[in-house]
Amino acid sequence: MKKLIMLLAVALPLFASAQDDLVKKLETNKSDDAKKKFIFTDIINIENTSVKNQASSGTCWSYSTNSFLESEMIRKGRPKVDLAEIFTARMVYEDKADNYVKMHGALSWGDGGECHDVINMYAKYGVMPQEAYSGLHYGTKKNKFGELQAVLKGMLDAIVSNKNGKLTTSWKKAFDAVLDAYLGPVPESFSYNGKRYTAKSFAKEVVGLNPADYVEISSFTDKPYYQKTMFMVPDNWSFDKIYNVKFGDLTGTIDHALRNGYTVAWAADVSEKYFSWKNGVAFVPEKDWDDMDEDEQKALFDGPKEERVITPESRQEAFDNYETTDDHGMHIVGLAKDQKGNEYYIVKNSWGVKNDYKGYIYVSKNYVRYKTTAILLNKHGMPSGLRNKLGV
Numbered sequence: 001m002k003k004l005i006m007l008l009a010v011a012l013p014l015f016a017s018a019q020d021d022l023v024k025k026l027e028t029n030k031s032d033d034a035k036k037k038f039i040f041t042d043i044i045n046i047e048n049t050s051v052k053n054q055a056s057s058g059t060c061w062s063y064s065t066n067s068f069l070e071s072e073m074i075r076k077g078r079p080k081v082d083l084a085e086i087f088t089a090r091m092v093y094e095d096k097a098d099n100y101v102k103m104h105g106a107l108s109w110g111d112g113g114e115c116h117d118v119i120n121m122y123a124k125y126g127v128m129p130q131e132a133y134s135g136l137h138y139g140t141k142k143n144k145f146g147e148l149q150a151v152l153k154g155m156l157d158a159i160v161s162n163k164n165g166k167l168t169t170s171w172k173k174a175f176d177a178v179l180d181a182y183l184g185p186v187p188e189s190f191s192y193n194g195k196r197y198t199a200k201s202f203a204k205e206v207v208g209l210n211p212a213d214y215v216e217i218s219s220f221t222d223k224p225y226y227q228k229t230m231f232m233v234p235d236n237w238s239f240d241k242i243y244n245v246k247f248g249d250l251t252g253t254i255d256h257a258l259r260n261g262y263t264v265a266w267a268a269d270v271s272e273k274y275f276s277w278k279n280g281v282a283f284v285p286e287k288d289w290d291d292m293d294e295d296e297q298k299a300l301f302d303g304p305k306e307e308r309v310i311t312p313e314s315r316q317e318a319f320d321n322y323e324t325t326d327d328h329g330m331h332i333v334g335l336a337k338d339q340k341g342n343e344y345y346i347v348k349n350s351w352g353v354k355n356d357y358k359g360y361i362y363v364s365k366n367y368v369r370y371k372t373t374a375i376l377l378n379k380h381g382m383p384s385g386l387r388n389k390l391g392v
Helices: 002-035 060-075 085-102 115-125 146-160 171-183 199-207 247-259 294-298 312-320 365-371 384-390
Strands: 041-045 190-192 195-197 214-218 227-230 241-244 264-268 328-337 343-348 360-364 372-378
Touching: 041 343, 060 085, 060 115, 060 264, 060 328, 060 372, 085 115, 085 146, 085 171, 115 199, 115 214, 115 264, 115 372, 146 171, 190 199, 195 199, 214 247, 247 264, 247 328, 247 365, 247 372, 247 384, 264 365, 312 365, 328 360, 343 365, 360 365, 365 372
Parallel strands: 214 241
Antiparallel strands: 041 328, 190 195, 214 372, 227 241, 264 328, 264 372, 328 343, 343 360
């Protein structure tokens, strides 16, 4: 009995201490939850590869759409592969240089591109795994394209100035040599999992996607619906046309795709104050930023807010007056709801993992309706009625 009493005397304080610790932990967790300004619950979350960092390069279009292709591979039961974004970008720069010279310099030059560029390069040149072509050939561990693009632009402008009376036969070799110096020469073949591939054979045998399956759409009130129209943004250097659909088809198509296991490459404007990478949230508040007082601005991301009503007309006006610009490419991988039941798309970004959601951002449907410049997806992920209207 004495031993039992002694054991109880020792155990009870320990039990009480453990219980106190548990209570404190639960209270802390509850307190942490209370501190969360947005609480998201996943509805759909489609498998995707790890978040990457484009660093100091304007290659978001390549990162986002290659990420999209990686998810397409997963959906089709193909192996997970980290595709080489800078291989795609390099091929774009080569083709863009041809157009720049043919247009006598009357073409936007820089890192920028569009979602369709990745599909076009995949069809024309193939694709490589990251380990075969990192593009880091100039002494840094991350992309840093400022010097490279300055050199390329200076060279191209010297070429189109045409001081010799006609173009030499060497300009393209010189341009490619600069790309080789900064990004590394493109290997004719490479080894992957013990087998030799070219970029084209890797695309066919390992990636196994059909470039003809991918469709790019947007919505403009000043163009005929359900027809192809020129995509009027500066980074559309290849003059590709996209399908113009009605306003409601944008989110309707994204929702249908997600419900059926398809992700979506997304091009959009991210210049607004209500797109917060740090907070991992984007939505459209009822008031413009400039119309808010200081307290309203500070409280903007303190939790869900009522959103502005977006119409086809307000979307078009924002595009026409430069309020919506073609800033950034990302990858829509799922759907979630906040604590009030509002729905947001789960968006994978390419700015690393240093934000509140480790590289992802929750974007309201209203923001997507308002600020989308274009989306690209597998045509088999589209509603059948829309496919019939587009003839795809």
